[in-house]
Amino acid sequence: MADEKKIPRRPLPNVKEPDTAPFWAGTREGELRYQRCDDCETIVFYPRHHCTNCLGRNLSWHVSKGEGTVYTYSVIRQAYHPFFRSKVPFAVAWIDLDEGPRVLSNLTGIEDPSNGVSIGQRVTVDWEEHEELSIPLFRPL
Amino acid sequence: MATQARAAAIVGIHEYPSRDVEGAVTPLHIKTESALRALEDAGLTIADVDGIYDAGDGGMMSGLAISEYFGIKPNVIDTTMVGGSSYEYHAAHAARDIAAGKCRVALLTYGSTAHSNAFAIGVGGRGGPAAAPWDNMDGFTGMTLVSNYAMVAHRHMYEYGTTSEQLAEISVATRYHAMRNPEAVAGMTALEFMDIRETTIEDVVNSRIIADPLHLLECCMISDGGGAVVIASAEVARDCKKAPVWLLGSGEATGYPENGGDITTSAAAQSGPSAFGEAGVTPSEIDIAMIYDSFSITVLALLEDLGFCKKGEGGAWVEGGRLRFDRPNDGPALNTDGGGLSSNHPGMRGIFLLIEAARQLRGESTSQVDGAKLAVAHGNGGMLGSRHCAGTVILGKD
Numbered sequence: 001m002a003d004e005k006k007i008p009r010r011p012l013p014n015v016k017e018p019d020t021a022p023f024w025a026g027t028r029e030g031e032l033r034y035q036r037c038d039d040c041e042t043i044v045f046y047p048r049h050h051c052t053n054c055l056g057r058n059l060s061w062h063v064s065k066g067e068g069t070v071y072t073y074s075v076i077r078q079a080y081h082p083f084f085r086s087k088v089p090f091a092v093a094w095i096d097l098d099e100g101p102r103v104l105s106n107l108t109g110i111e112d113p114s115n116g117v118s119i120g121q122r123v124t125v126d127w128e129e130h131e132e133l134s135i136p137l138f139r140p141l
Numbered sequence: 142m143a144t145q146a147r148a149a150a151i152v153g154i155h156e157y158p159s160r161d162v163e164g165a166v167t168p169l170h171i172k173t174e175s176a177l178r179a180l181e182d183a184g185l186t187i188a189d190v191d192g193i194y195d196a197g198d199g200g201m202m203s204g205l206a207i208s209e210y211f212g213i214k215p216n217v218i219d220t221t222m223v224g225g226s227s228y229e230y231h232a233a234h235a236a237r238d239i240a241a242g243k244c245r246v247a248l249l250t251y252g253s254t255a256h257s258n259a260f261a262i263g264v265g266g267r268g269g270p271a272a273a274p275w276d277n278m279d280g281f282t283g284m285t286l287v288s289n290y291a292m293v294a295h296r297h298m299y300e301y302g303t304t305s306e307q308l309a310e311i312s313v314a315t316r317y318h319a320m321r322n323p324e325a326v327a328g329m330t331a332l333e334f335m336d337i338r339e340t341t342i343e344d345v346v347n348s349r350i351i352a353d354p355l356h357l358l359e360c361c362m363i364s365d366g367g368g369a370v371v372i373a374s375a376e377v378a379r380d381c382k383k384a385p386v387w388l389l390g391s392g393e394a395t396g397y398p399e400n401g402g403d404i405t406t407s408a409a410a411q412s413g414p415s416a417f418g419e420a421g422v423t424p425s426e427i428d429i430a431m432i433y434d435s436f437s438i439t440v441l442a443l444l445e446d447l448g449f450c451k452k453g454e455g456g457a458w459v460e461g462g463r464l465r466f467d468r469p470n471d472g473p474a475l476n477t478d479g480g481g482l483s484s485n486h487p488g489m490r491g492i493f494l495l496i497e498a499a500r501q502l503r504g505e506s507t508s509q510v511d512g513a514k515l516a517v518a519h520g521n522g523g524m525l526g527s528r529h530c531a532g533t534v535i536l537g538k539d
């Protein structure tokens with residue numbers, strides 16, 4: 001058991017945080033959810049309890065197809081956290097989902113992140129499953 | 142110029158010299174020592190201080206903590222905490238409070254032992270239980286501080302064709318200034334920098350990559366340090382030991398990720414025009430640009446946002462050593478103390494921007510620009526590539 005404790009783990013979100021709980025609940029169903037305001041149609045992301053345009057509370061949850069474009073990225077070569085230190089080099093990216101939300105994630109399924117990532121690259125969600133939730137990573141389409 | 146208020150001025154400064162205190166000194170000691178020296182520099186005493194400005198490095202409820210630690214009972218307590226830009230906000234607020242007659246002598250202090258505590262500021266963090274919804278959406282990615290800024294650099298390169306060689310100009314210029322600043326050289330020595338000399342663009346782009354596309358020599362250091370700034374009313378300033386450095390204008394702004402937003406444009410695009418407008422000056426009149434150099438890209442993006450050149454043209458604009466102090470006809474000299482890249486960076490560098498700007502306008506810099514009259518100090522707090530605060534202050538001499 002002592003050995004198992006040493007395996008570094010990805011830091012996971014708090015599934016009970018009220019604003020983002022529905023998002024993380026969705027990941028268990030393989031759904032990449034985002035909010036849209038019923039009154040003014042503004043896309044809201046990160047999730048919260050009101051619209052960032054009109055402050056209205058009439059937000060609906062929608063499900064993204066999970067496809068998008070790399071807006072920008074970096075390949076991390078030095079990290080302090082034990083899990084991420086074990087992953088270097090790895091790519092972190094802002095991804096523009098086709099429906100509008102801009103999400104931060106890691107790129108996966110790339111042999112050599114030094115050459116395999118580019119701005120404008122098309123990507124699709126790739127779930128990393130955990131006990132209480134799944135983490136939306138993205139891989140090239 | 143006729144509209145400038147000139148109600149408040151920096152009258153005392155001190156930069157704590159050590160970059161490595163080796164554990165014997167606390168942040169509170171650094172704040173106290175710096176306060177005493179800055180007051181001495183002004184010809185004032187702690188009994189004259191009636192305004193306290195603190196960014197929380199003194200502990201919880203830091204306005205109270207610092208007042209008690211110093212043994213004073215100020216009339217104004219401002220604990221604005223916006224990371225590295227806190228001190229530009231404090232200067233702006235002190236000028237406002239003094240103009241309103243709420244206080245006469247404002248004291249700003251900063252102390253940090255980030256190096257001695259081995260804080261992994263640039264590559265660490267991220268992973269504790271998330272309290273806020275925004276953290277809950279990005280903590281799982283392992284995004285480091287360096288990679289956050291690196292993503293701004295990548296997009297800047299993609300949109301405008303900016304190169305690593307152009308970004309390296311910023312590192313080269315600040316090191317050029319640092320080599321003329323004995324305290325910066327002593328600091329780099331204490332922190333065991335490998336190769337303490339003027340650098341070339343090749344040196345920078347050949348240093349190892351920390352997070353693509355940013356190289357080691359494009360990242361600020363992690364040091365101990367601190368300092369203090371005394372700001373006084375025009376009436377008090379008249380009787381101080383040194384010439385006043387007037388606070389002519391200021392601006393504040395927030396920036397954060399927006400769906401479909403432009404990551405290459407920072408909150409400085411909002412705070413800059415506000416500060417220049419209030420001061421009644423234009424970027425082309427500025428002699429000294431003290432711009433928060435957490436990374437090379439920070440300076441490039443901020444120079445554009447502050448209006449020194451157009452968005453996207455920063456890369457070409459900084460080429461050819463333009464930012465050096467001995468090129469006064471080419472525009473402002475950048476970070477003439479050596480900056481966070483080559484002098485010191487204890488975590489929140491904003492106070493040093495005010496201190497070196499004041500040195501230049503007094504004629505006391507180790508990379509002195511002859512006849513420097515106007516300076517801008519621009520602090521960036523938080524993370525440029527996601528959520529950050531901007532504080533711009535315009536300073537001028539008589």
Ligand SMILES: [Zn+2]
Pocket residue numbers: 037038039040041042051052053054055056
């Ligand atoms: Zn709305």
